[in-house]
Amino acid sequence: MKVNIYYGGRGLLEDPTLYVINKMEQVLTELQVEVKLYNIYEQKNTISMLPQTLKDADGIILATTVEWLGIGGYMNQFLDACWLYADKTALATTYMQPVVMSTTYGEREAMVTLENAWEILGGLPCSGFCGYVEDVKEFRENTEYAHIIEKKVETLYRTISQHTKGLPTSNQAVTRSILRTTQLELSPQESEQLSKFVSDDEYVQTQKADIADLTSMFRNMMGEKKEDSAGEYINDFKVQFRGNPEFNAKYLFMIDGKELPLFVNVSGEQMDCRYGKEDNIDVYMKLNSNIMDNIVAGRETFQRAFSVGDMTAKGNFRTLRMLDEIFTFS
Numbered sequence: 479m480k481v482n483i484y485y486g487g488r489g490l491l492e493d494p495t496l497y498v499i500n501k502m503e504q505v506l507t508e509l510q511v512e513v514k515l516y517n518i519y520e521q522k523n524t525i526s527m528l529p530q531t532l533k534d535a536d537g538i539i540l541a542t543t544v545e546w547l548g549i550g551g552y553m554n555q556f557l558d559a560c561w562l563y564a565d566k567t568a569l570a571t572t573y574m575q576p577v578v579m580s581t582t583y584g585e586r587e588a589m590v591t592l593e594n595a596w597e598i599l600g601g602l603p604c605s606g607f608c609g610y611v612e613d614v615k616e617f618r619e620n621t622e623y624a625h626i627i628e629k630k631v632e633t634l635y636r637t638i639s640q641h642t643k644g645l646p647t648s649n650q651a652v653t654r655s656i657l658r659t660t661q662l663e664l665s666p667q668e669s670e671q672l673s674k675f676v677s678d679d680e681y682v683q684t685q686k687a688d689i690a691d692l693t694s695m696f697r698n699m700m701g702e703k704k705e706d707s708a709g710e711y712i713n714d715f716k717v718q719f720r721g722n723p724e725f726n727a728k729y730l731f732m733i734d735g736k737e738l739p740l741f742v743n744v745s746g747e748q749m750d751c752r753y754g755k756e757d758n759i760d761v762y763m764k765l766n767s768n769i770m771d772n773i774v775a776g777r778e779t780f781q782r783a784f785s786v787g788d789m790t791a792k793g794n795f796r797t798l799r800m801l802d803e804i805f806t807f808s
Contacts, residue, residue, distance in 0.1 A: 479638060480512040482535040484528070486542035486553030489519050494579040494611040495543045497618050498627055502539065502577070505631040518552040525555045529564035537573035537604065537638040540592050544580035549588045557595050569601045575634045576606035585610055597649035604637045605630070711740060712751045714774040718805050721747030725804065727797045730759045734766040744804060761793035776808040 483503065487493050499515065506513045514535075516528060532538065542553045560569070576592035578585045585608040593603050607630045611617045636642070711733075723746045731740040736753070743750040763780075769788045772778035780801040783789040791798050 479510075479536050479635075480514070480534060481506055481537045481539065481634070481638070482531060483513065483515045483539045483541060484553075484556060485515065485517050485519075486540070486550050486556065487519070488543075488545075488550075488552075489517060492614050493543050494581070494609075494614050494617055495541050495577065497614070498577055498579060499539065499541045501624060501627045502631045505628050506635070509632075509635050511635065518556050522552065522555075525552070526559045526563060528556055529560045529562075532560070532572060533565055533568045535572060537575065537634060539575050539577055539634070540596070541577040541579075542588065542592075544578060544582060544584045544588045546582055547584065549578070549591055553592075557599075560599055564599065566600050569599050571602070573602045573604045573634070573638050575604040575630070576608075578606075578608040580608070580610050581612075583610075594649055597647055603644065603647075604634055711770060711774060712753075714807070715742060715751045715805060716749065718774075718807050719744075719749045720804055720806055721749065722800075722804060723747055725800060727760045727794075727800065728756065728758060729797075729801070730756060730762050731770070732762065732764045733770055734764075736767075759793065760797045761791055761795075763789055763791045763798075765789040774807050779807075780805075 483499050487495050503513050542549045574596040576589045578588045589606055589608040597603055727744050729742040738753040741752055741754055741756045769783050784791055
C-alpha cells in the first residue's frame with residue numbers, strides 16, 4: 479500500500495499541521511505503508527507536475543493550514559492542476575483524507591472544501607479531521623490529541639485496505655450530469671507531457687514569443703499596417719484630463735508596437751500629449767497596446783496594471799499613483 483501526503487502550508491516551524499502529518503507518517507510506517515511526503519511550497523514552480531504523482535498512490539492525504547482564510551494558495555494551485563492534468567481514471571480509485579489545522583477561524587469550512595474538490599475530481603473521499611490550535615506547544619504535548627490522530631490514520635488504512643464504498647453524493651451527480659467546465663480532452667500520457675511543458679518556464683516564455691511573432695506576421699499578411707503614432711490615445715488623455723494646480727509631472731509611455739513613445743506633460747491644469755522622445759522624465763512606463771486599451775476604456779487602472787505586472791514602471795511611484803487621479807478614464 480502506498481499513501482502520498484500533500485502539504486499545502488508554508489512550512490513555518492510553528493505550523494501545527496507539520497506536527498500532525500509527522501505523527502501520521504509515523505503511524506503509517508508502523509503499519510508497513512509506503513509513505514511519500516510532498517511539500518507543495520518547495521515545488522511551487524512545478525505544481526503542474528504534481529498530479530502525475532497520484533497515479534501510483536492507493537490513497538492520499540491533503541493537509542493544509544488555515545492561517546486567515548481558506549485552504550491557501552498552494553493547495554488551490556495543486557487542485558487546479560489536478561483538474562487540468564491528472565489522470566481522472568486513476569483518481570476514481572484513489573482515496574483522499576483531508577486534514578486541516580487552523581490558527582484562526584474556518585477549519586471546518588476548509589475541510590469541506592477539500593472534500594468537495596476531491597469528489598468533483600472524481601476521487602473517493604475518506605473521513606478526515608480538523609482542529610483549532612491556539613497554543614502549538616500545548617497541542618503537541620497533549621497525548622489525547624495524539625491518540626485521536628492515530629485513530630484517524632487507522633481509519634484511512636482500513637478504508638483503503640478494505641476498499642470501503644460510500645453512498646452517492648450530489649457532488650458526484652453534478653460532475654456527471656450538470657458540470658460543464660471545459661477540460662482538456664487529452665490522454666493520460668498527453669496530459670503528463672503537457673504538464674511538463676507548463677512547468678517549464680523557459681519553454682512557456684519561448685512559446686509566448688513565438689505566438690507574438692506569428693501574430694505580427696499575420697497582421698502584416700492581412701494588410702494591417704502598424705497603427706500610426708499620430709493620434710491614438712492622445713484624444714483620450716485630453717478628454718479625461720483633470721488637472722491639479724499643485725501637481726507637475728512628465729510621463730513617458732513605451733507601448734509595444736509603437737515606433738515612438740507617448741509623452742504626457744502635466745503642468746498644473748495644463749496638459750501636453752504627443753508622440754516623441756523627451757528628456758527629464760519623472761516616470762517611465764512600458765506596456766502593450768491591449769493594456770493601454772483597457773485603461774483608456776475604464777476597464778483597468780494604471781495602479782492595478784502595475785500591481786499585477788501588466789505594466790512595468792521606473793521613477794517616482796507617488797507620481798505614478800497620481801495618474802489615476804488626473805486621468806479619470808471611464
